[in-house]
Amino acid sequence: MKLRCIILCCCAGLLWGCLDPSHQAAHSENSLELRQLQTRAYDTTDRIKIARAIVATLQDLGFIIDRADMELGTISGTRLDGRTLKATVTLRLRGKRALVRLNVNRDHRTMTDPNLYQDFFIALDKSLFLVAMQVD
């Protein structure tokens, strides 16, 4: 009887853990492929030039610029097309390269469609006249 109670309690505990949605606060289903899709490296160390190109690209794609912080290298924007699309672009220098990463969210969910990211980087390439390299 006691053993049955202990087993039941353990099962309940395990189920509670599964049902508790708060664990997703520090968990993501984003895969390595998605990260690769979101990131490009550019052969430049001119942060202002890249940041200005990112701003121009976001605006050309219909985004309003919500925030731009050059100290931390983040630029965020919002696009309205019936629904709300949020984009965050981060810019980091690594050696002689600049790493640009884009995250797109709709209704607070990460968009995983490759087209979105390809469209952005094609537009950014044009804006920069630089060829981007994929990052592993």
Next chain:
Amino acid sequence: MIQAYWSGLLILGLSLLGCIQSSPSLPATTLETRAQQTRQFNNISETTLLTATIAVLQDLGYTIEESNKPLGIVTAAKRATVGNAGEKFALLALGVAAGVHTSVEHQQLIRVTVVTQATPARAHTHQIRATFQHEVWDTDGKRTRAEPIHRDSVYQDFFAKLSQAVFLEQTLA
């Protein structure tokens, strides 16, 4: 039999087309939109242009949400009422008279981003691009619209006011 085959193929084709269309993408704005949103100012510093922009936005009742001089960005927002009270009252009264629940567009949040960029070929020449968008809510508090603003007069009025403000800034400087 052949007709059924073609019908099936047509349905398949249409459903595939539906899939293609529903795939999200980020199309670049058209040349017309770009021209509508962009103006060029000569013999002016970027700082003066940004200061004039902020002054115009303040005059128009906007609150500045973000400004970044190194990147040449100003973003602002304002709430505004949609249409006039008389029209809205008439529509709501018509609904009540007809015995149906009616809601009309009531409030909107307008946001604008203005970005300046130096024109590489010419010294002291800057391009400025403004993008407006708005969200609209009805009298029930339901969001009815969330879209970019493409009305020509909005951009023409904004740039006309900006030209005046730039002139004032240059005169005062």
